[in-house]
Amino acid sequence: MRNKMDLLLLAGVLLLSMMTTDSRGESLVPGQQAVTFEKDIRVTLHYLLYLPPDYGKDPDQKWPLMLFLHGAGERGSDLDKIKKHGPPRLISEGKTFPFIIVSPQCPSDDWWSSDQLFPLLDDVESRYPVDKERVYATGISMGGFGTWTLGMEQPDRFAAIAPICGGGEPILAFRYRHLPIWAFHGAKDDVVPLRRSEEMVEAIRKAGGDAKLTVYPDARHDSWTATYENPELYDWFLQHKRRK
Numbered sequence: 001m002r003n004k005m006d007l008l009l010l011a012g013v014l015l016l017s018m019m020t021t022d023s024r025g026e027s028l029v030p031g032q033q034a035v036t037f038e039k040d041i042r043v044t045l046h047y048l049l050y051l052p053p054d055y056g057k058d059p060d061q062k063w064p065l066m067l068f069l070h071g072a073g074e075r076g077s078d079l080d081k082i083k084k085h086g087p088p089r090l091i092s093e094g095k096t097f098p099f100i101i102v103s104p105q106c107p108s109d110d111w112w113s114s115d116q117l118f119p120l121l122d123d124v125e126s127r128y129p130v131d132k133e134r135v136y137a138t139g140i141s142m143g144g145f146g147t148w149t150l151g152m153e154q155p156d157r158f159a160a161i162a163p164i165c166g167g168g169e170p171i172l173a174f175r176y177r178h179l180p181i182w183a184f185h186g187a188k189d190d191v192v193p194l195r196r197s198e199e200m201v202e203a204i205r206k207a208g209g210d211a212k213l214t215v216y217p218d219a220r221h222d223s224w225t226a227t228y229e230n231p232e233l234y235d236w237f238l239q240h241k242r243r244k
Contacts, residue, residue, distance in 0.1 A: 043119045047104035048082055050091050051128075055100075062131035064159075064238065066099040067121065069139030069146045075106045085140060086228050097234065099136075100128055112139075112146030114153050121157075133241045138162040138233075140224040141192060148200065155179040160240040162233060164224045165189055167196030173203035180240050181211040184227045186219030 052063060068088065074081040083092045088103045102124055106112055125132060135158055139147040144166020151161040152168060152175045160180040181204065185197040197213055204211040216223050227233060 041115065043116050045104045045116055045120050046077070046079055047102055047120070048079055048088055050087070050097065050099075050101035052098055052100070053096050062129050063100045064098065064134035064136065065124065065130045066097070066101045066237070067117070067135070067137045068101060068103040069112055069137070069143030070103065070105070071141035071143055075110065076108045077105070079105055081105070085224055090228060098238070100130060106142070112142060112149065114150055117146070117150060118154065134159050134238070135242065136160050136162070136237045138164065139166065140164045141166065141221065144192070151176055151179055151181065156242065159242045160237055162227075162237070163197070164227055165192050165197070165221060167192060168200050170199045170203035173200070173207040173209065176204045176211065177207045177209035178243050179209065181209070182233070182236060183211065183213045184223050185213065185215055186221060186223040187215050187217045188220045189223065191221040
C-alpha cells in the first residue's frame, strides 16, 4: 500500500513539474487547450457633429444618421481640416441637411478602423435621438475604403452606404447582398483605379446584391465634389431603411 501511495505522489510531482503558468497565473500543460483572451480597448476620436435645424423641436422625433469618413489628407488633430470636402464643407458654406451627421477625424499616420468607428456609432446612438433604421455611411478615398469595410463587417447595421473612390474585397461580396450601395468613381482617377469600384459592384451584383456605380467620365480622384453636391444622393439615402 505504501509503495502505491509513493508512486501516486511521485506521479503528482512529475505532473506539477511539467506544468507552467502564464502571466495571469493560469496553469498550462503540454498539448492543445482552451485559453481565453479579454482586453478593454480605449478609443478616442474627435469629430464634427451636425444637428439639423429642427433638431429638438419635437422631443419624440428620431433622426437619420449619416457617418462621413474623410480621406487621408485630412488626418490629424485639427477638425477644421475635415471641412475641406464632403458634407462638412457644404455645412460650413451654409447648406442644411435632414440628418444628424457625424464626421470623425482619423489620427495622423492611422487608417480607418472598425474597432474605433463602431464604438463611436454606439456612443452617438446612445447620446442622440437616432433612428437606428436609417443609419448611413459614406466616405471619400481612404474613407471610401473605410465605408466598404464597415458595410462588410456589419451590413445589417446600415440602411445604405455610398463609398466614393474607394475599394474593398470582391471575394467578400456575399456580405453586401442585402445592403443597398451606390458607389462613385472618376474614370481618370490616378490614385485609386476605377476598377476598384467596378470589381466590387460587379461582384456584389453577381452575389445577388443591390449595388450601382456612377462613373464621372472626366473626373480624376476628386469624384466627391459632384457627388455630395447632388441632392439625389441624400434622397436616395432616405429612401432606404435597415432591413430587419
